[in-house]
Amino acid sequence: MKKIYSRIEAIAGNVITVHAGGVRNGELAVVSSAGQSSLAEVIRLREEKVSLQVFAGSRGISTGDRVRFLGHPMRVSFSADLLGRIFDGGGKPRDNGPELDENMIEIGGPAVNPAQRIIPRNMIRTNIPMIDLFNSLVESQKLPVFSVSGEPYNPLLARIALQAEVDLIILGGMGLKHDDYLFFKETLEKGGALNRTVFFVHTASDPIVECLLVPDIALAVAEGFALQGRKVLVLLSDMTNFADALKEIAITMEQVPSNRGYPGDLYSQLAARYEKAVDFSGAGSITILGVTTMPGDDVTHPVPDNTGYITEGQYYLKNGRIEPFGSLSRLKQLVNKDTRADHRALMDSMITLYAAYKESLEKKAMGFKMTDWDRKLLKYGVIFEREMMDLSVNIPLETALDNGWRILASCFSPEETRLRSELLRKYWPSREGESD
Amino acid sequence: MTKGRVVGINGNMVTVEVAGDVTMNEVAYVSCAGKKLKSEVIRIRGRLAEMQVFEMSRGIGVGDEVEFTAELLSVRLGPGLLAQVYDGLQNPLPELAAQCGFFLERGVYLSPLDEKKEWPFTPTAGPGDTVSAGDALGTVPEGIFSHRIMVPFQFREPLRVERIVPAGSYRILDTIAELSDEKGNRFPVTMTFTWPVKRPVTCYRERLRPVEPLVTQIRIIDTFIPVARGGTYCIPGPFGAGKTVLQQVTSRNADVDIVIIAACGERAGEVVETLREFPKLADPRTGRTLMERTVIICNTSSMPVAAREASVYTAITLAEYYRQMGLHILLLADSTSRWAQALREMSGRLEEIPGEEAFPAYLESVIAGFYERAGLVRLRDRSSGSITIGGTVSPAGGNFDEPVTQSTLKVVGAFHGLSRERSDARKYPAIHPLESWSKYPGLIHAPGTEYARDILFRGNEVGQMMKVVGEEGTALEDYELYLKSEFIDSVYLQQDSYDPVDAAVPTERQRHVFRLLFKVLASRFDFGSKEMARFFFNQLRQKFLDYNGSPWQGDDFRRYEDEIRSFLETKRSGEDEEGGRILKELGSDTAGDPS
Numbered sequence A: 001m002k003k004i005y006s007r008i009e010a011i012a013g014n015v016i017t018v019h020a021g022g023v024r025n026g027e028l029a030v031v032s033s034a035g036q037s038s039l040a041e042v043i044r045l046r047e048e049k050v051s052l053q054v055f056a057g058s059r060g061i062s063t064g065d066r067v068r069f070l071g072h073p074m075r076v077s078f079s080a081d082l083l084g085r086i087f088d089g090g091g092k093p094r095d096n097g098p099e100l101d102e103n104m105i106e107i108g109g110p111a112v113n114p115a116q117r118i119i120p121r122n123m124i125r126t127n128i129p130m131i132d133l134f135n136s137l138v139e140s141q142k143l144p145v146f147s148v149s150g151e152p153y154n155p156l157l158a159r160i161a162l163q164a165e166v167d168l169i170i171l172g173g174m175g176l177k178h179d180d181y182l183f184f185k186e187t188l189e190k191g192g193a194l195n196r197t198v199f200f201v202h203t204a205s206d207p208i209v210e211c212l213l214v215p216d217i218a219l220a221v222a223e224g225f226a227l228q229g230r231k232v233l234v235l236l237s238d239m240t241n242f243a244d245a246l247k248e249i250a251i252t253m254e255q256v257p258s259n260r261g262y263p264g265d266l267y268s269q270l271a272a273r274y275e276k277a278v279d280f281s282g283a284g285s286i287t288i289l290g291v292t293t294m295p296g297d298d299v300t301h302p303v304p305d306n307t308g309y310i311t312e313g314q315y316y317l318k319n320g321r322i323e324p325f326g327s328l329s330r331l332k333q334l335v336n337k338d339t340r341a342d343h344r345a346l347m348d349s350m351i352t353l354y355a356a357y358k359e360s361l362e363k364k365a366m367g368f369k370m371t372d373w374d375r376k377l378l379k380y381g382v383i384f385e386r387e388m389m390d391l392s393v394n395i396p397l398e399t400a401l402d403n404g405w406r407i408l409a410s411c412f413s414p415e416e417t418r419l420r421s422e423l424l425r426k427y428w429p430s431r432e433g434e435s436d
Numbered sequence B: 001m002t003k004g005r006v007v008g009i010n011g012n013m014v015t016v017e018v019a020g021d022v023t024m025n026e027v028a029y030v031s032c033a034g035k036k037l038k039s040e041v042i043r044i045r046g047r048l049a050e051m052q053v054f055e056m057s058r059g060i061g062v063g064d065e066v067e068f069t070a071e072l073l074s075v076r077l078g079p080g081l082l083a084q085v086y087d088g089l090q091n092p093l094p095e096l097a098a099q100c101g102f103f104l105e106r107g108v109y110l111s112p113l114d115e116k117k118e119w120p121f122t123p124t125a126g127p128g129d130t131v132s133a134g135d136a137l138g139t140v141p142e143g144i145f146s147h148r149i150m151v152p153f154q155f156r157e158p159l160r161v162e163r164i165v166p167a168g169s170y171r172i173l174d175t176i177a178e179l180s181d182e183k184g185n186r187f188p189v190t191m192t193f194t195w196p197v198k199r200p201v202t203c204y205r206e207r208l209r210p211v212e213p214l215v216t217q218i219r220i221i222d223t224f225i226p227v228a229r230g231g232t233y234c235i236p237g238p239f240g241a242g243k244t245v246l247q248q249v250t251s252r253n254a255d256v257d258i259v260i261i262a263a264c265g266e267r268a269g270e271v272v273e274t275l276r277e278f279p280k281l282a283d284p285r286t287g288r289t290l291m292e293r294t295v296i297i298c299n300t301s302s303m304p305v306a307a308r309e310a311s312v313y314t315a316i317t318l319a320e321y322y323r324q325m326g327l328h329i330l331l332l333a334d335s336t337s338r339w340a341q342a343l344r345e346m347s348g349r350l351e352e353i354p355g356e357e358a359f360p361a362y363l364e365s366v367i368a369g370f371y372e373r374a375g376l377v378r379l380r381d382r383s384s385g386s387i388t389i390g391g392t393v394s395p396a397g398g399n400f401d402e403p404v405t406q407s408t409l410k411v412v413g414a415f416h417g418l419s420r421e422r423s424d425a426r427k428y429p430a431i432h433p434l435e436s437w438s439k440y441p442g443l444i445h446a447p448g449t450e451y452a453r454d455i456l457f458r459g460n461e462v463g464q465m466m467k468v469v470g471e472e473g474t475a476l477e478d479y480e481l482y483l484k485s486e487f488i489d490s491v492y493l494q495q496d497s498y499d500p501v502d503a504a505v506p507t508e509r510q511r512h513v514f515r516l517l518f519k520v521l522a523s524r525f526d527f528g529s530k531e532m533a534r535f536f537f538n539q540l541r542q543k544f545l546d547y548n549g550s551p552w553q554g555d556d557f558r559r560y561e562d563e564i565r566s567f568l569e570t571k572r573s574g575e576d577e578e579g580g581r582i583l584k585e586l587g588s589d590t591a592g593d594p595s
């Protein structure tokens, strides 16, 4: 057993400093006082001066507490026993189940060799038209939901998780409200998915440092399962809390902030997590669906901004709907060529017309004269929002496509849609008013 | 060999106490858990050397041993670089995968070039010849190129060829010649040597001004904001605006010999597309695969940050090596902002005084120094070679008023600014036609593009005005101008990168199509009403888009062109005087124009 140090020299923020020898960068230690103990991680070394970040926070830590180094970095137990279990950000059970200590694996491991990646090819069906039809989600994609706080992003995540055909779900909660945590638990339980789910949940009342560990723990476990051939869906809610935790530590460490107080390496930190999304050739995959709440509905805020530069698109949630503008799946073209022959063309045509509807709406608001064409668009926009954008719509892609044709036919003549004649001949609903 | 021991660790920066001499930018290896981790000296203070570690620094401890190599951070040059996929330190990624599997294992450094492969060498120099650094001693065929085996760039004085091997098969480490200096020192030379990445290669006779267009086959670029061979340009834009797609199409279609792609701190998935597709795509000019003219330097966002900083230098050094063979190279760096951020992270750890947005004060000169390595040069044998650099910039919040964009704009010759508004409207490529600029000459007779630009500008003003006063409050004449500017935008500036024909428009076709477009622009019309004007331009646009999608000089192409011409006549009432004059001038420089 390693030596115990009992002299803490400095405590600032959640960082403590001790004098110790033979310590390695990233190593774990246990800090214990009379009543409590917490894990801590070495984040800086200067000769014998060792700085550690205390997971449970520094509140109540005294200079006389004992620090015992463990000789290894942060790890998590990895086995099928994890399934159905709930842990906190530090990997401790939250559910009265036994603590797991078998087959410990390191978290925050190395990146996948780009030469070993393959081009993603499988669509993940969600039965949400704004996703399946307009911005298809692809296995191994990393995609956040950009949202103003107060929007139903957690219900959206839970619904996609239940609907998606994946083997395992891993939920990483960061700064999650307790109610939201219970919501996830109950929803997944009701949906019969609890036994293929692992929770790593940091709630708003837990120590901030544990928030930092959540993505790494969740993704290390996901990686383990993916290497065993499983399709894993990782839900991360809310990554803005993770970024704020990074900011707090950076300020404690007196790093020079780059933008609104966030550290200069925010991009690299976020990328290190999101880039864990992968399709292993010959094994499983990791898909990451995150939530990034946007302070003040501002996409240029450093957190959504850096996220947008990293992820493969985003779903923009506003007024309870996924907005067609601002939302983007950068991988959709890899899968929507193989769904149905009309998918791409219908998608483009409907969006173009919806954009035209918005213009007419604006013109109307300015009091300009409405033409026949404007009136058609105004009718279309309302139906589009009701039948495509409303989140309560829950239909397979094929039905959504059929509905799309029906909506177009109820508002426009065929040539007004600018769709190719060959598609119109095949898909344009006949006059008899049939409704499929 | 100088040694030292670790005394401090902060992120990927390690402080080392050194016993002996160290050099700035020298490479050293930190021993950690049986592995030797590559690092570079970035500051020296007394007996302390501060080094950036090119690997994850987890597990390094105070007291760990450090070995200095006395060599600057370098790349290995020689035949066999083409078609390779390297990380930022020239580690070959496919070979690494074969050895280590799915993940990047730290501390494993493989030879960048195949040392066993035999190359058929043909000498071009003979005993008694006087040669200098960068002069050819012989050649080996590398794909479609004749790869010059050169006198290593390090030699400063002219040398005498004492001995050279006869034509035959040799491996890169075999001695192929022996050179001697005035003092009689003898130097054996192989087909490979190393060169420090941060030192520009200058073994050429002179630098020339870049004036010849580098054809990208993207209309808006070649016609309105051209790039020159040996020039520099940047593509700033908010996320998702289309920077990477623009570079991907350029890497396929640009008229150069070699493309070097520096994927610097961006998504691994994007490199994978290139990596998997280029070996299958044929290069129309050579019939060989695109991969054979491409080198990929790939240090994506989750790979170590220090190696990201090195990666752009690795890329430019490889470019300089091939330029020295009289070839034309295009270096595409995506994204230079990630490289600047790597500088910022390290500057922060060094506790340097920060400048704007915490970027180091020397950011501007570092960026300038990098772009300065582009250029068109005349070599000692009078042939010429060029390096063109195109870098993307990812400004925070999409706001160009930030240090990296601003520093870059000061040094580049062309600015292709992407606009969020245009990408949201799916107007690709989303380059802003009015804000972007270029100092280089384009493919088209300049008064022609000026005339078209003027219409774009004035039409845009009318469009802005119309948002306030509505269509009703706009004069027919202004409305026509507006429609013309929209027409230029939709049939010429926008281009479908995913359409097999429209994706790449060669010089001849661009000149031809521009002339037809110009005819429309210079025309006066008799519309009578705005509805009629709009209807006319809608029809014309539809025909023009079909025309753009038809193979060059095929039946459809000719048919659509005839249709456009006769449809134009139905409403054309005359010609603008200046426009008519320019149209004649355009005709004269459009060889083979059928009209």
Ligand SMILES: Nc1ncnc2c1ncn2[C@@H]1O[C@H](COP(=O)(O)OP(=O)(O)OP(=O)(O)O)[C@@H](O)[C@H]1O
Binding pocket: A308, A309, A310, A329, A330, A331, B237, B238, B239, B240, B241, B242, B243, B244, B245, B246, B266, B394, B428, B429, B495, B496, B497, B498
């Ligand atoms: N020329 C184009 N034609 C059609 N679609 C395009 C084009 N350019 C971009 N897009 C669309 O926009 C998406 C984003 O483009 P791209 O990845 O090039 O953006 P970017 O500017 O590199 O973003 P980031 O800064 O986040 O890397 C693409 O996935 C594609 O759907």
Ligand SMILES: [Mg+2]
Binding pocket: B243, B244, B245, B266, B334
């Ligand atoms: Mg990009």
